[in-house]
Amino acid sequence: MAMVGLQRAGKRYGDVVALHEVDLSVEEGEFVTLLGPSGSGKTTMLNLIAGMIAPTTGQIFIAGKDATNTPPNKRGLGMVFQNYALMPHMTIFENVAFPLRVRKTPEEEIKKKVAHVLNLVHLPQVANRKPRELSGGQQQRVALARCIVYNPTIILMDEPLGALDKKLREQMQLELKRIHTELKITMLYVTHDQEEALTMSDRIVLLNDGRIEQMGPPEEMYFKPRSVFAADFLGSSNIWDATIESDGGATIKSGDKVKIKSEAFAKPGAKAKIMVRPENINVIRQGDDESRFENRVSGKAIDTLILGGVIKHYVQLANDTVIISQELTRSGRRSLTPGQDVRLAWRPDDTLPLPATGKMEG
Amino acid sequence: MLERRAQRLAIMFVAPATIFMLAVFLIPLWKVVSQSFTTMDGHFTWAGYAELKTSILFAKVMWNTIEISLMATVVTLLFAYPLAYYLAKQPPRRRAYLMVFVLLPFWTSVLVKSFAFMVVLGENGFINQGLRAIIGGDLPIKLLFNRTGVMIGMTHYFIPFMVFPILTSLLAQSPDLPKAAQLMGSGAMRIFFKITLPLSMPGVMAGSLLTFILSLGFFITPSLMGGRKDMMMANLVDFYMRETLNWPVAAAIACLLLLLSLAFIGLLTRIPGGKSVLGEAG
Ligand SMILES: Nc1ncnc2c1ncn2[C@@H]1O[C@H](COP(=O)(O)OP(=O)(O)OP(=O)(O)O)[C@@H](O)[C@H]1O
Ligand SMILES: [Mg+2]
Numbered sequence: 001m002a003m004v005g006l007q008r009a010g011k012r013y014g015d016v017v018a019l020h021e022v023d024l025s026v027e028e029g030e031f032v033t034l035l036g037p038s039g040s041g042k043t044t045m046l047n048l049i050a051g052m053i054a055p056t057t058g059q060i061f062i063a064g065k066d067a068t069n070t071p072p073n074k075r076g077l078g079m080v081f082q083n084y085a086l087m088p089h090m091t092i093f094e095n096v097a098f099p100l101r102v103r104k105t106p107e108e109e110i111k112k113k114v115a116h117v118l119n120l121v122h123l124p125q126v127a128n129r130k131p132r133e134l135s136g137g138q139q140q141r142v143a144l145a146r147c148i149v150y151n152p153t154i155i156l157m158d159e160p161l162g163a164l165d166k167k168l169r170e171q172m173q174l175e176l177k178r179i180h181t182e183l184k185i186t187m188l189y190v191t192h193d194q195e196e197a198l199t200m201s202d203r204i205v206l207l208n209d210g211r212i213e214q215m216g217p218p219e220e221m222y223f224k225p226r227s228v229f230a231a232d233f234l235g236s237s238n239i240w241d242a243t244i245e246s247d248g249g250a251t252i253k254s255g256d257k258v259k260i261k262s263e264a265f266a267k268p269g270a271k272a273k274i275m276v277r278p279e280n281i282n283v284i285r286q287g288d289d290e291s292r293f294e295n296r297v298s299g300k301a302i303d304t305l306i307l308g309g310v311i312k313h314y315v316q317l318a319n320d321t322v323i324i325s326q327e328l329t330r331s332g333r334r335s336l337t338p339g340q341d342v343r344l345a346w347r348p349d350d351t352l353p354l355p356a357t358g359k360m361e362g
Numbered sequence: 363m364l365e366r367r368a369q370r371l372a373i374m375f376v377a378p379a380t381i382f383m384l385a386v387f388l389i390p391l392w393k394v395v396s397q398s399f400t401t402m403d404g405h406f407t408w409a410g411y412a413e414l415k416t417s418i419l420f421a422k423v424m425w426n427t428i429e430i431s432l433m434a435t436v437v438t439l440l441f442a443y444p445l446a447y448y449l450a451k452q453p454p455r456r457r458a459y460l461m462v463f464v465l466l467p468f469w470t471s472v473l474v475k476s477f478a479f480m481v482v483l484g485e486n487g488f489i490n491q492g493l494r495a496i497i498g499g500d501l502p503i504k505l506l507f508n509r510t511g512v513m514i515g516m517t518h519y520f521i522p523f524m525v526f527p528i529l530t531s532l533l534a535q536s537p538d539l540p541k542a543a544q545l546m547g548s549g550a551m552r553i554f555f556k557i558t559l560p561l562s563m564p565g566v567m568a569g570s571l572l573t574f575i576l577s578l579g580f581f582i583t584p585s586l587m588g589g590r591k592d593m594m595m596a597n598l599v600d601f602y603m604r605e606t607l608n609w610p611v612a613a614a615i616a617c618l619l620l621l622l623s624l625a626f627i628g629l630l631t632r633i634p635g636g637k638s639v640l641g642e643a644g
Contacts, residue, residue, distance in 0.1 A: 071544075079545045085538040085539055085541070087539060087543075087557055087561075089561055099546035099547060099548075102546055
């Protein structure tokens with residue numbers, strides 16, 4: 001059963017369309033991420049589901065029932081706010097107990113449940129402290145504990161890790177994933193960080209300018225983007241202007257001819273964009289067998305960047321075309337000397353044609 | 363080096379106000395204190411205090427003062443809290459505009475207002491004339507020269523003093539808190555009593571104490587709008603100074619009034635949230 005459903009739900013503020021009419025269905029136990037640039041409508045969508053704002057069009061379903069006119073306190077949802085929204089005058093215990101007191105849970109049970117969830121978020125020792133006596137990451141975990149303590153069917157999170165530094169953020173991502181798997185809660189997660197979306201989600205909903213650009217599992221979103229926007233937003237990519245040839249190949253901006261994955265829209269003569277992920281482009285070194293890769297180009301090295309675990313090579317092709325190749329860092333693997341001739345190769349299957357504007361249907 | 367510079371800077375900023383306060387407050391205050399121990403012909407005396415110790419009039423007026431001040435504080439709070447709450451919910455521009463109306467009582471002096479109130483509230487004032495026209499008969503409601511009159515006059519003056527600290531503490535609350543509570547299933551009543559109100563207590567305490575301390579020394583309103591039974595300590599000072607010409611007693615009352623106010627300020631530091639009034643972060 002769909003836990004959350006949006007049916008042609010949209011929101012406008014006067015002339016501003018915050019969210020065009022969108023359809024979305026989130027299944028029980030799913031971890032769905034709303035991803036998109038600033039102003040793309042992520043918070044709007046979350047607030048529509050939470051009931052903080054009313055849709056101008058369409059309907060909202062929660063656990064199969066029409067909840068369009070249900071007030072927020074009757075929706076049975078949980079939400080983790082970006083700034084935690086812990087009650088500053090209450091102890092951690094009272095904060096976590098708050099939703100249980102609303103539900104008139106007996107005191108004995110409250111004690112048990114609060115202790116249980118504080119354990120779950122690895123903070124059993126802070127019950128008597130005030131929120132301001134905790135670090136940002138700890139407050140974040142308390143906010144999560146307060147949310148899961150009353151077993152809401154769905155948890156909404158609006159950039160919950162936005163205020164944390166990188167390391168803590170990664171730690172909390174794992175924690176969230178663990179809790180999600182352990183408790184099998186349906187989670188709807190907002191972020192504008194594509195890496196976070198890729199690591200955490202069962203499914204990513206990519207928003208662009210108040211519309212759903214594309215949705216699907218992370219691998220699909222990453223390897224089969226259906227628009228230049230999606231390809232560009234998720235991960236880095238090589239995107240070139242190209243013309244589709246009659247034999248089903250394409251000529252890219254540099255003048256090189258490449259074989260591409262076949263797509264219905266890519267008819268001979270059509271203007272298109274060609275996208276290849278940098279990690280699919282191989283630098284051919286002495287002794288490498290390049291015949292495995294049908295697409296091959298030559299250029300001159302511009303620069304090599306070592307980014308911890310990976311190396312990025314920037315290579316100049318003809319006609320001001322730059323191509324980026326990404327490899328894993330290995331000791332002994334030499335960087336390219338700027339100006340050096342380089343041969344690069346990749347497979348046709350990794351060569352995706354994309355419509356020059358808009359997105360592919362289907 | 364740096365520390366010395368900071369010190370010099372501090373002196374530069376604080377000195378003018380300090381000198382001013384010294385001249386117009388501390389020196390006169392010292393005069394009052396010494397006056398309370400000095401007879402009219404210049405000898406030391408305890409007589410002023412001794413007289414107050416046994417004076418039934420003084421005891422009565424003192425309790426009167428505390429009672430009126432408490433009442434005025436409570437009544438002001440009852441009016442001011444909803445006002446502050448409403449203001450806090452308004453968009454900033456509208457709030458700024460409405461604030462001008464909250465400040466209206468400051469536009470005229472207490473004295474002028476007291477006379478204006480007499481015109482409005484008197485037996486032949488607007489209100490009673492209006493009532494007579496509607497209901498007929500000849501039963502004026504007594505709104506002046508009694509406790510009601512004092513309350514109307516004082517509350518009117520105090521409301522802004524109460525509204526601002528409360529408004530400040532309401533605006534300091536994150537708007538996400540009630541939202542979060544609502545999502546957790548809480549109704550509006552619980553949100554108000556468990557979150558909004560407790561978090562606004564520093565403002566309520568600050569406003570109440572300010573009101574209470576201000577009203578302890580009130581003079582014009584009780585003397586113009588109150589009855590014989592509404593005499594407050596400041597009025598008693600006036601009485602001893604001008605009617606009986608007993609200056610030591612007048613000064614002694616003034617000193618006791620000051621001590622009373624100081625005691626309440628001291629109390630303030632001991633209650634939760636009270637310190638915020640004195641400029642210490644809660
Ligand atoms: N109350 C409002 N009044 C007018 N316009 C609004 C209002 N709230 C949002 N918008 C507009 O709706 C659009 C979507 O806003 P939304 O807050 O959903 O973006 P977002 O994807 O959450 O962005 P961010 O990553 O910056 O939080 C924006 O263009 C925003 O300016
Ligand atoms: Mg947002």
